[in-house]
Amino acid sequence: MKLDVVYFAWVRERIGVPREVVETEAVNVADLVAELCTREERYAAAFVDMSVVKVALDQTLVALDAPLADAREVAFFPPMTGG
Amino acid sequence: MKLDVVYFAWVRERIGVPREVVETEAVNVADLVAELCTREERYAAAFVDMSVVKVALDQTLVALDAPLADAREVAFFPPMTGG
């Protein structure tokens, strides 16, 4: 399965790219995170504390155990600080 | 004792004048109100229900039993409706 994965703020800075296509068989977000962390150190650095990383599937906030199912875009970012 | 007495909104309309000088020996606001009510019907009409009339002595809100003491201006008006 091919996923568009996007990163924002310091998650983006640690991973080094704003967007990439990831080929994966992960069934949920947590699996995808674990898989990325084994691939390269920069993912491990970005995802070292998932309590401060939020996830959106197709632009909707979801929990870490959300199934990837038919999602096309996964986003990882820190807690929001707008306003 | 001579007092400047001022009226606002429907209290003013019932009494018919916005301001007058009243010569009185009343010691507190309630006495003054009672005295005015005995003088003329228009005062009785304005002060028939003192629960909806507020009083200020020298521009400060006071209770009905406040002593007139050295007050120079007494104001009677309905509950405020600004804003």
Add this chain to the structure above:
Amino acid sequence: MTVRVQATDFDLGAELAALSKGRVDIGAVVSFTGLVRDLTGDLQALELEHYPAMTQAALEEIEAEAVKRWDLDASLIIHRYGRLQPGAQIMMVATASKHRKAAFESADFLMDFLKSRAPFWKKEHGLAGAAWVDAKEADETALKRW
């Protein structure tokens, strides 16, 4: 910290811009504007009577209380009197603070006290006659929140 009581209209945008102009210590500005409503379609004018000798001082006292309770960097109260048309601006309050909670709460506080403690009275002039607006019990009750 400014209070103005006036018959003329005010420029809300210019007032809010002036409040924070040239400053970098203000993070949050909250404003409230009161407008003349005509829900039944027969209002010709809203007349606002006030107690000139008392109004300015009463508003300044309410503002001073807000400044005492919250960490405000600026505040403004403008209240009009006289005859106003439907849709016209009646009054405004604005508060500026480092933090949004302080700005929100103090503006809300100013409005609650202004409603029941500033000497203004509204009279509605309609097609069928004129009537003084009654104070709401809820307005007096609102003061107990603070």
Add this chain to the structure above:
Amino acid sequence: MTVRVQATDFDLGAELAALSKGRVDIGAVVSFTGLVRDLTGDLQALELEHYPAMTQAALEEIEAEAVKRWDLDASLIIHRYGRLQPGAQIMMVATASKHRKAAFESADFLMDFLKSRAPFWKKEHGLAGAAWVDAKEADETALKRW
């Protein structure tokens, strides 16, 4: 009911005037404006990053929730992104209602949810370097009020 996400500045006064222009059913307008603070004197710029594909929809969802909970006659959210100078306007919300409580509460609600649910991130560029602004625990807690 309008949401705008833009790099350019906005004219707060013109936006508020437009909200109630030509209407006589609005009694109360509340606005909140967020400004770039520089409390230490070494801020050079505030950078606002956002998630373009999500931002507009997230703000519209928050606004729709406010419209569901309160009797609003109009509402507006404008949020900027990009590089902003100290003192600059970051964003605004405005709500208009027949009643002041609805206007105050809904603006407060919009701000609480916007803070923690709209995909914006702030980075402070100072003389000594740059740092992402941390989310406050209080911001997440604030959502539980509603």
